[in-house]
Structure formats: C-alpha cells, structure tokens
Amino acid sequence: MENINDWKGINGQLVSFKKEVGDAKKITFLGSPGVCTPFAELLAYAVRDVETNFVSLLDIENSHQFEFKEYAMVLADEISDSHDSDVVVLLGGLSMPKYDVDLDELKGVVDEILKDGGKLIGVSFMDMFTKSGWLEKVDFDVVIDGTLTGVVKT
Numbered sequence: 467m468e469n470i471n472d473w474k475g476i477n478g479q480l481v482s483f484k485k486e487v488g489d490a491k492k493i494t495f496l497g498s499p500g501v502c503t504p505f506a507e508l509l510a511y512a513v514r515d516v517e518t519n520f521v522s523l524l525d526i527e528n529s530h531q532f533e534f535k536e537y538a539m540v541l542a543d544e545i546s547d548s549h550d551s552d553v554v555v556l557l558g559g560l561s562m563p564k565y566d567v568d569l570d571e572l573k574g575v576v577d578e579i580l581k582d583g584g585k586l587i588g589v590s591f592m593d594m595f596t597k598s599g600w601l602e603k604v605d606f607d608v609v610i611d612g613t614l615t616g617v618v619k620t
Contacts, residue, residue, distance in 0.1 A: 467601060467609060479612055480512040486587055486608050487513055490552035494519045494529065494579050496572075498559030505557060507532065507539040509589065514539070519548040523565060524575045550581045556606075558590025561598035569603050 473482045487493060493513065495506040499522045510518040510532040518532040520541055531546035532539050554576050560567050576586060588595050588609035595601050595609055 467606070470608075473610075473612070476508070479610065480509065482610050483509050483587075483589065484512050486610065487516070487553050487585070490516060490585070492517045492519075492548075492551045492581075493553040493555060494521060494548040494551040495555045495557060496521045496524065496560060496575070497557030498523065498562065498565055502557040502559040503541070505589070506555070509555070511539045519546050519551070521548060521575075521579075523560065524567065524571055526575055526578060548579050551579050551584060552581055553585045553587060554580045555587045555589055556604070558588070558592075558594035558611075561590070561594050561600045563598070569600075572604070 471482060473479055493516055495502070495509070495518065497503065497506055497520070503520060506520050514534045519529045520532065521529045526548060527545070529546045529548040530541040530544070533542050559565070560572070580586065585607045586605065588604070588606045590609065590611050591614055593611055595611070601609070
C-alpha cells in the first residue's frame, strides 16, 4: 500500500476517516473488547448521523449499535443487525497476537457483513496491521494508521 494522505492529531484522524467512509449509511466496526471500543466510539462520533455498530472480535451475533447521547456515544444494550453495512472497519486490536484471530474466519465475517461493493477500512496505531502481517493477507481498501507519541510533565 502507498501513502495517499498525511494527517496529524485526533482531528486529522477523524477528518480522514470521515472522508474515507464517504456517504456510507451503515458502518460496522470489528475490534477487540475494551481497548478498541473507545476508538470506535470516537470514530462513530465523527459520523454520528450514520448508523454505526460494534462487533467484539468476530461475534457477529452480539453486535450493538452506537447511540449518540448528549454526554457521549454509547453502545445500546439491545443486539443490532450489522449485515448489509456499506463499510466494515477493522480496528488494529484485532491483529494483536493475544486475540489469535483466524483470518479465514475474519474474512467470512467481513463477507457476511459487508454489502456488495462496500468498503473495507483498517484503522490502527503504531503500524499494527503491518507488524501482524495483515496488510499482505487482508484485502483492505484503505488503512488509516497513526503513531502516538507524547510526554508527561510535572
């Protein structure tokens, strides 16, 4: 894959994401429980007028829709239907070795969720999809990757 756009900061990530999902009406995020959820919430906030769902790991039967509340994006308690999504977003946590995600099973879940002609987007930090070898094994349409750096001051 080649670099097509540089971005900086959280706003840059959100603007890049919003551009890449375009006019999608339904987006489903797949990610690791806990760690990926808040990142999906943040991305869902950027497209808060679009139906967004979250699937923990590959448990498609336990999909939950994000709801925009006055205080935050939250996952609804009820099970949602993530089928026929215009965009599927794989979050980098899925590619971490501790989750041992079977790529054939992952591709099957993506095929089940993604509408014909839909888009598969990867969102990660610290080049996780490259480090895990997923760039060569998963047919992403686009990957949005960032590097976190910071400082602690006293």
